[in-house]
Amino acid sequence: MSTGYQIVVCGSIVPDPLQTLEPIETPAGPGLKNEMLLPAVLDPWAGHALYEAANIASRVPGSKVWLVSLGAKAKLQQVMMTIAQKVSFELLAIDGPASGFVDAHVVAAILAEAIGVIPDLDRSRLLLFGGWESASRGAGVTLQLIGEHLGILDQFQGVDQVNVQADGSLEILERIEGGRHQVSTCLGPPALLGWATGSLPEPRNNPQIGMVNMRTIMPALQRAKAAVLVQDGLRYRSVSPPKQQRQTRIVKDLSAEEVAREIVEWIAQK
Amino acid sequence: MTESILYLAHTDESGTALPKAVFETLGGALELAKQLGAPLDIGLIGENVQFAADLLANAGARRVLGVAGADFAKPRFASDAAAAEAVCRATSPSLILAPGTSRFSRALPSLAQRLHGQVDTHITSVEAQEGKISATRWFYRQRLEGVLERDVRPWILLLDSGCHEPWSGAPGCGQWGKVAVALPPEAMRTTVMGIRAPKTDAQTIRPDSGLLFVAGAGWTKKQPDGKAHPEKAESLILDFLHASGASLGGSKSLVDQSGENQAVLGFMTHMNQVGQTGYTPRHPKGLSTCCHGEEPHVVGWRFINERRAINLDPNCGWARGKADVLYVADAFQVMEKVNTLLATSVAASK
Numbered sequence: 001m002s003t004g005y006q007i008v009v010c011g012s013i014v015p016d017p018l019q020t021l022e023p024i025e026t027p028a029g030p031g032l033k034n035e036m037l038l039p040a041v042l043d044p045w046a047g048h049a050l051y052e053a054a055n056i057a058s059r060v061p062g063s064k065v066w067l068v069s070l071g072a073k074a075k076l077q078q079v080m081m082t083i084a085q086k087v088s089f090e091l092l093a094i095d096g097p098a099s100g101f102v103d104a105h106v107v108a109a110i111l112a113e114a115i116g117v118i119p120d121l122d123r124s125r126l127l128l129f130g131g132w133e134s135a136s137r138g139a140g141v142t143l144q145l146i147g148e149h150l151g152i153l154d155q156f157q158g159v160d161q162v163n164v165q166a167d168g169s170l171e172i173l174e175r176i177e178g179g180r181h182q183v184s185t186c187l188g189p190p191a192l193l194g195w196a197t198g199s200l201p202e203p204r205n206n207p208q209i210g211m212v213n214m215r216t217i218m219p220a221l222q223r224a225k226a227a228v229l230v231q232d233g234l235r236y237r238s239v240s241p242p243k244q245q246r247q248t249r250i251v252k253d254l255s256a257e258e259v260a261r262e263i264v265e266w267i268a269q270k
Numbered sequence: 271m272t273e274s275i276l277y278l279a280h281t282d283e284s285g286t287a288l289p290k291a292v293f294e295t296l297g298g299a300l301e302l303a304k305q306l307g308a309p310l311d312i313g314l315i316g317e318n319v320q321f322a323a324d325l326l327a328n329a330g331a332r333r334v335l336g337v338a339g340a341d342f343a344k345p346r347f348a349s350d351a352a353a354a355e356a357v358c359r360a361t362s363p364s365l366i367l368a369p370g371t372s373r374f375s376r377a378l379p380s381l382a383q384r385l386h387g388q389v390d391t392h393i394t395s396v397e398a399q400e401g402k403i404s405a406t407r408w409f410y411r412q413r414l415e416g417v418l419e420r421d422v423r424p425w426i427l428l429l430d431s432g433c434h435e436p437w438s439g440a441p442g443c444g445q446w447g448k449v450a451v452a453l454p455p456e457a458m459r460t461t462v463m464g465i466r467a468p469k470t471d472a473q474t475i476r477p478d479s480g481l482l483f484v485a486g487a488g489w490t491k492k493q494p495d496g497k498a499h500p501e502k503a504e505s506l507i508l509d510f511l512h513a514s515g516a517s518l519g520g521s522k523s524l525v526d527q528s529g530e531n532q533a534v535l536g537f538m539t540h541m542n543q544v545g546q547t548g549y550t551p552r553h554p555k556g557l558s559t560c561c562h563g564e565e566p567h568v569v570g571w572r573f574i575n576e577r578r579a580i581n582l583d584p585n586c587g588w589a590r591g592k593a594d595v596l597y598v599a600d601a602f603q604v605m606e607k608v609n610t611l612l613a614t615s616v617a618a619s620k
Contacts (some may be wrong), residue, residue, distance in 0.1 A: 014410075015567040017546045021413050030416065092546035100409045101416070105388055135411050135546065139391045144379035154460050157376045160540070173466065177289075178373040179475025179541045182345065182466040187459040197540035197547075201526070233388070233421030237404055239414055242572065246589040250584055253596045258612040259580070259597045260607030263557065264615070266578065267481060267514060 004062025005052040005189060006122055008115055009089070010130035010143060011046025012098040013071045015039070016174045017135070023239040029231060030101045030239040040075045040098075042083050045131025049195035051203055052162070053129050054087030060164065067090040068114055070107060071098035071233050073224050080217050084204040085210035091220040092118065096129050096227035100136030108145030110227050117151065121152070131158045132194035140194065147192040154186045157194040271401070271423075273308040276311035276363035277300060277331070278354055280373055281316030283465065288322055290478075291369035293436035296329060298396060299367040301439060305398040308365075311335065313357035314446065315350060317343035323444025329437060334446040335360055341453050348457035355384050356451045365403070367396070370428035378426055386558035387424035394433045411546045412572040413565075431612040432573065433550075474511055474518035474537055481516040482553040482574055483507070484544060486561025487523040489535065493602065504535050506605045513612035517553065519544035519570065521561050544570030553599055561603040563587030567575055580604055 004049050015021060015038040022033040030036065042050070050067060057063035066089060069076055073095040080091065094114055115121070115128070128147060133140040140157065158175030165171055168188045173181040175196050251259065277299040279292040285574065296312075303310040309332040314322045319336035326334065337353035350373060358366060358381065366381075368374045370391055382389035405427055406417050467473065489503040506559045511518055520542040524535065544551060546566040556574035561567055563579060564587045571577060571592070578595045579588035588596045 017411075018564070020565065021410055023414050056299060100414075103388075105382065108383075137409060138411055139379075139407075140375055141379040141382075141389055141391055144376075145383050148380040148383035152350040153456055158372065164421070172373070172462075174376075175541065176345075176465070178467070178477055179473060180465050182372075183463045183466050184346070185461050185463060197543070235419045235421075237417040237419060239409070239416040241414055242412075246577070246594055248591055248593050249588050249595045250589055250598065251595060252584060254597070254599070256599055257607050259599050259604045260412035260611055263578065263597075263604070263608055264611045266576075267555070267557075268615075 003125060004060050004064070005056060005127050006125045007057055007063060007065045007127045008118070009046065009053050009065060009067050010111055010128070010146065011043050011067060011205045012069050012134065012136070013040040013075055014043045014098070014135040016041050021241070023241065030236050031099055035099070036072065036075070037103055042079055043131055043134050043136070045133060045135070045195055045197070047083070047202070048198040048200070049129040049131055049161070049193070050083070050089065051087060051200050052195060052198045055200055056162065056164065057231065066092055066118060068092045068094075068111055070094040070096050070111060070227060072096070073221055077221050079260050080221070081203070084213035084217055085205040088209055091217045093224035094221050094227050095224040096229055098136065100134070100138070101236065101239070102229050103231050104137060104139055104141040105145060106229050106232060107263070108142045108149065110148045110229070112149030115146065119262060123190050126152075127189050128152060128192040130194055132159070132196055143192060143194045150190075152190050152192045154191040156184065156192065158196045159193045159198070160196050161199050162193065220254060246265060271364070273306050273364045273403070274362070274444040275303050275308050275310040275365045275367060276313055276358060276361050277310055278357065278366060278368040278374070278378070279322065280314070280350070280371070281319065281322055283344075285317050286321060287371065288325060289371055290436070291371055291431040293438065294431055294434045295369040296326070296355060297366060298429055298434040300329065302365075302367070302396055302403070304400060306401070306403070311361045311363065313354070313361065315342050315353045315357075319446065323446040324441045325444070325529055327442030327444040328439040333445060335449050336446045337382045337449050337451050341458070344462035345373035345376065346460050347377050348460065349453055350374070351380050352451050352453060352457060354378060354381050356449045358385055358424065360449050366424050366426040368426070368428050370430050372446045374428060378428060382426050385424050387426060388420055388422045389426040389428070390418070390420070390544060391428040393427050396427055396429070404607065408572070412550050412569045468548065472537065475541060476515065476517040477513055477551065479517040480554050481514060482519050482544070482551055482556040483510060483514070483516040484519040484521065484556065484558045484561055484570075485524060485535065485538070486521045486559065486567070487527065488519070488560025488601065490524065490527060499602070500535060502602065504537070506609065507535065508537065508604055509609045510612070513616060516557070517551065518542050519549070519551065521567050522547055546570070558588065558593070559605065563589075564593050568592045569597070
């Protein structure tokens, strides 16, 4: 392909996985206690999508990667300090809540609108990437809704691998039930790919890439428009952490053989 | 509000059976229909749906509609979304319930946009109280559970597998009405080539197994002799999976090591990863080995009923109310003995 791909990656920020989350009630609905103080990371599966996008772009001349992100500006800036050092991309930031309790339909409409007005975006070369689910809402809905807004009829979810074929078609491996992959070929862009883990390790930090990226990221954050998110008929009756706390029996003084015997008996129990 | 329910189902990859999840979520849909006093229609998608109509003939549906043909044999977004849209337009339901299979999880969310409705996925239960419908699902990767309601209709709900007793009824002679769908050329740019799976004896992911065996990064760490023994770990784990029929899960740290081509467990891939950035499988029992039991790991155990762990640290996360039993022991030694006992038991049964 002489003109390359235009890869738009949708991805936001989520609380660090090691943090304990406590739900609270806010005027806008459920939220997390001290949400703005919790350390944040780029949503893991969206992160994989970004790294895969950069990898494809590096192999297909003329390609470009955008990261479209809806989140609190201050938190986005914090996370970008790290992510910017990984791969090259241009940030399109939208200032607003990245909460898992915000309605996916509203978020999708905002993101689709933002993507639709990217200057010189050629939809015939568009690959829309993102995580197949977020680590916040975890619904696997937003990306499909954006795809529908943008009229993309070739959509794939749980993607672990994409191979660009000699004729420009894409061979795509999607996760399906039972630890297997469905293999499809798509004639080419426009296409939507919701990524699972992919097949690339997390890139090492490269300060030079970081410096180049930050030249455009800081202005993008300053330009970020505030999004108005209205929950359209969505109400939460309750939000709570899991209640179940087990009474753990700690077995310290058994030999390996005795432990093994107990485990085998337990496995055999119906 | 008077509700009407459409239950959507698809045939499995063989084209001659229905996925197990179809029967489970049909059980949930029928229960909701009963609570609401609402009519329930069934929509079927596949190359041939007569056998499916026969299987569900006695489910008590008001009517059964189907989209059938070669174009709908395999899971593909454009054709599945078009088929589901056509059935929805033919029935005008206020609630659309469907199993959260990979096929429907790919295709149905976009339907909400097409029908000016809304969609929720990974629903673990749905019920009606005094005419109000609420759905339960997890947020933040199984760390918070929410119960939600929506005013907008149609409301599409994809139900998770393993959350409801399956509907079971005698097959009959199923009558169904065909809904015609003509796909435009742009809906056929994707061709499904097939399924890529490990060889049967190499497949370590077994969703229907009664036991989940989780290996943590401790299997690749230095042992008391000061050396790592990944080959021995590999053989102990594979022998155990073979003898017990367990499904294999791995912690993120372990599968990440495998991805970085370190000398670790060759059979472990990201497909095995359980936890906050992996799967949250459903199995009756789970045995964790060489894994700390910290929150990101335990998220992957949310739907494991009976939990046991083997760890050398008596103060690990499992000890703090996350496992039923924590064995403070060396997993290498214990699993070697377990394998011997299982082998003896298999030999005795022959």
